[in-house]
Amino acid sequence: MRTKLCDLLSCEFPVVAFTHCRDVVAAVTNAGGYAVFGATSHTPESLEVELRWIDDHTGGKPYGIDILIPAKYEANRGRSDVEQQLPAAHVEFVDHLMEKYDVPPLPEGHALYKGLRAENAADKARELIDVAFRHPIGLFASALGTPPADVIERAHQKGAVVAALAGKPRHAEKHRDAGVDFVVAQGYEAGGHTGEITTMVLVPDVVDAVAPLPVVAAGGIASGRQMAAAVALGAAGVWTGSMWLATEEAETHPMVQKIMLRASSSDTLRSRCITGKTVRVLRSAWTDEWESPDTPDPLPMPLQSTLVSEARARIANSANTEGSGPSRLITNPCGQVVGRLNAVKPARQMLLEMVEEYADVVSQFAALAAAVV
Numbered sequence: 406m407r408t409k410l411c412d413l414l415s416c417e418f419p420v421v422a423f424t425h426c427r428d429v430v431a432a433v434t435n436a437g438g439y440a441v442f443g444a445t446s447h448t449p450e451s452l453e454v455e456l457r458w459i460d461d462h463t464g465g466k467p468y469g470i471d472i473l474i475p476a477k478y479e480a481n482r483g484r485s486d487v488e489q490q491l492p493a494a495h496v497e498f499v500d501h502l503m504e505k506y507d508v509p510p511l512p513e514g515h516a517l518y519k520g521l522r523a524e525n526a527a528d529k530a531r532e533l534i535d536v537a538f539r540h541p542i543g544l545f546a547s548a549l550g551t552p553p554a555d556v557i558e559r560a561h562q563k564g565a566v567v568a569a570l571a572g573k574p575r576h577a578e579k580h581r582d583a584g585v586d587f588v589v590a591q592g593y594e595a596g597g598h599t600g601e602i603t604t605m606v607l608v609p610d611v612v613d614a615v616a617p618l619p620v621v622a623a624g625g626i627a628s629g630r631q632m633a634a635a636v637a638l639g640a641a642g643v644w645t646g647s648m649w650l651a652t653e654e655a656e657t658h659p660m661v662q663k664i665m666l667r668a669s670s671s672d673t674l675r676s677r678c679i680t681g682k683t684v685r686v687l688r689s690a691w692t693d694e695w696e697s698p699d700t701p702d703p704l705p706m707p708l709q710s711t712l713v714s715e716a717r718a719r720i721a722n723s724a725n726t727e728g729s730g731p732s733r734l735i736t737n738p739c740g741q742v743v744g745r746l747n748a749v750k751p752a753r754q755m756l757l758e759m760v761e762e763y764a765d766v767v768s769q770f771a772a773l774a775a776a777v778v
């Protein structure tokens with residue numbers, strides 16, 4: 406079961422779990438996988454709290470950090486300045502949705518989730534990196550583009566591995582030329598920011614494009630059979646995300662988990678209505694409204710996330726009753742593999758079931774090969 410990825414990351418199983426939940430990080434790390442903590446929405450202060458907790462619950466084992474440093478960012482000023490750039494028609498549309506679906510305002514003192522903050526992205530990302538490298542970070546990952554040269558150099562000086570996600574072979578080649586240690590080939594099926602090429606096509610193309618650099622497969626992977634398929638395509642391991650939303654440890658909104666458990670693979674879509682860049686999310690009344698032909702086009706990042714951040718916080722805070730307006734609107738980044746997520750389980754169990762199924766498939770392959778010989 407040991408691959409180049411295990412050697413790079415010093416983990417037992419070549420399974421990377423991307424998550425925004427510290428409890429999932431600890432569970433996967435302690436079970437032999439490798440967890441990556443999505444940190445972009447944090448402040449330096451809140452990130453320090455989260456990473457201290459992870460350190461205390463993982464016994465010093467390394468884990469990864471993912472921080473977005475967008476190459477294209479339509480603002481370089483403070484949030485209040487960005488809010489002034491929001492078109493009146495867009496603000497009116499969001500207000501209309503809140504009224505149409507009876508979404509109450511946030512209670513006084515509620516901590517507003519701001520998503521991709523509107524301050525200078527590069528400066529804020531480096532503040533988070535400063536915090537991260539005070540902890541046993543073994544991997545720095547960039548989900549949006551090639552990491553800046555100074556970030557790659559700093560990570561390597563700290564003894565950390567660097568990875569970047571790619572949706573096209575040319576993106577992977579750019580990452581390789583910049584000096585990353587492995588590329589994550591993320592297919593169309595994936596949740597979150599994702600491209601247009603399917604995993605089955607993308608992975609072997611990227612493997613061939615950047616060989617001998619290790620490639621990790623992402624998109625539509627939540628089982629041992631899918632993991633075996635990725636390895637057969639030349640991947641050194643798998644990068645998983647959506648499956649961890651359906652774990653007992655996850656901080657996934659209860660209504661989102663309910664929606665996930667009954668969703669099919671057809672119940673997601675790629676939309677710019679969350680961040681301004683194309684994100685695969687669960688289909689909901691929110692996404693349907695933004696897809697309507699008479700709806701304003703989503704704004705570029707970070708204007709769109711600034712536009713919708715309060716509305717999304719209001720929806721999440723009040724989506725407590727099935728069939729209510731807020732519960733119809735609520736959505737979350739999620740991949741097409743959601744159709745296979747039919748029960749909430751402990752993260753450790755999910756990981757070990759995946760590994761056991763992978764081992765069974767490999768044994769079957771071995772038996773078939775022996776029969777041919």
